Amino acid sequence: MNNHTQLPQYIYTYACSEEELSLCQLERRSLFEIETEKPIIKSAVKLDPSRSPFIKERLDIMYESDDLADICKQVEDIDLGDQTFKLIFMKINDLEKDQKISYKGQRAVERDVGWHFVAEADLHNPDHLFGIVPFEGRWYFGKYQKSEAVWLHHLKKPREYSTALSTRLARAVANIAVPNPEGIKAIDPCCGIGTVLVEALSMGIDIVGRDINPLVTDGSRENIAYFGLNGDVKTGPISDVTTHYDVAIIDMPYNLYTHATPEDQLSILKHARRFADKVVVITVDTIDHMIHEAGFSISDRCVARKSVFSRQVVVCE
Template sequence: MNPLEPIYYYFYRSHETESELCRLELKVLLGEEGEEGSGGNADRSSAGIRSSAAAVNPGRSPYLSGVMEVWSASGSVEDICRFAAELPPGETSFRVSCPRESEGSYEERLELERRVGRCIRGRADLRSPGQVYGIVRRGGVYAFGPYREADRSWQARRIKPHPYSTGLGVGLSRSLVNLAVPDPEQKRVIDPCCGMGNVLIEGFSMGVRMSGCDLNPLAVRGARGNLRHFGYPEDAVRLADMRSLEGTYDAAVLDMPYNLCSVLPPEEALEMLRALRRLTGRAVIVSTQPLEREIGQAGFRVEESCAVSKSSLTRFIWICR
């Protein structure tokens, strides 16, 4: 295997209504390197494998199901078996897994797991292994290496003590944070219209230093209650109009105010966007109405964009600098 080639395989899956956001998030997190391959089961979803040299925790993304570090790759499964047979016996048990994004039917993937697993020295344990290895067939090439499933504990946060029917979902909130700060270490991010705090909570869960505010006292109270419930600092939220905020941040996530019965006036949207531009040089902006003109007038340049639909509601998302 060429050492200059990407060494990680990321396995992803999204519903067709979120395929644009999935592709954009993968691009931001994993970079332009590598190729995309389609998976084996595509009903109403987009699934596949992305190769990349970037080392990213798959649990950050709502679309990544796991990651495999490629230790060996060959057009021959016999080569993979020989490589696996030469691994030193591990101190813990093991299992071999062929993710469903790999090429081949369920029966073929199961047989591939068995074939490679029989070559590995050590104690196999299908239920609670200490080490999981991945085997993948992609474009006629077999790849093998340690496999890690994505942590999905964030899904428990779908249920909150203070919910809001049209608020951002947990998965979408995580994606927005990822788009804002692909590398979250030591980054300060503000959500100046934080609502019930969904973006703040997901940012905190990924180690981002989050701050938020909202004009609505009920929203601020709800956000503080949600933050407190999940063990995050409730003083990260304050009652304030974003147009009066001062300071600078590494990035921002702004979900423009809306309701199902009215449209935000363009002049008010422009005021908010100009205030946002004073706070940061990088922003992820979300709106249910087109805002490209106002974004440009506020001093931002759109780098990437996509749309996400749920029921009758479509959200437009822009990554801006």
């Protein structure tokens, strides 16, 4: 059956390690409100695929059908003028092992569909990229966009310390906290050297930073400036925050630079409850009792592992 989609729809594919699966799924629930074990989703939410450290590509659906021959017919309607194209068979899909299409078969699909374009193919420097993918028993065709690993550019910072969050975790946490940045004001009141700030600012999130330690706020400012970003970082205790924010991201202090007792941690949460509607807490220890005592309820969570070390990411509202 031929079905030309009426509302814009998008297909995203995912890749992550076993250690990152819980974090990846929490980020996906936050961005798309979709829970699935599959590495591929369909959504009406349009998102730059480079925002997530786990999204590999996005397909902007133009045509869908049960029948590949039907897709081929519809492709003939595309007018590229004198511009060139390339068609990519998306390798990440939901086909079962016994249904998987071989490398040779994938190239055959690309050739069969590509032959129907009224335009010239260019494998190396095309003007337009298109993709095709099997999903939930149907074929989907559309404009193709590959994710760029923006977070990779942020790995080497001028100022670092060993217990800082990884850039991948920081980027995912920023997405979990602010899935839709429009009109949202965020704060990282224990920002350390600014790993979360760099990722959030690079995605256009309106976020400010603060830390009680002047050594790390200097480092945070230096890191933000190093990547050509603009961000406001103040030095001072969380108790001095008087502005209201939609969301706060708190990587609980626990290291040599900013040692916090359980009483300090509870105080941080109580202050966050005062000035933020939603808080995403990153913690090494289980602090559910503190979160509840501070007046929050836990709406979602995950565990982010790295070898033997693990952190909890807890969404509180």
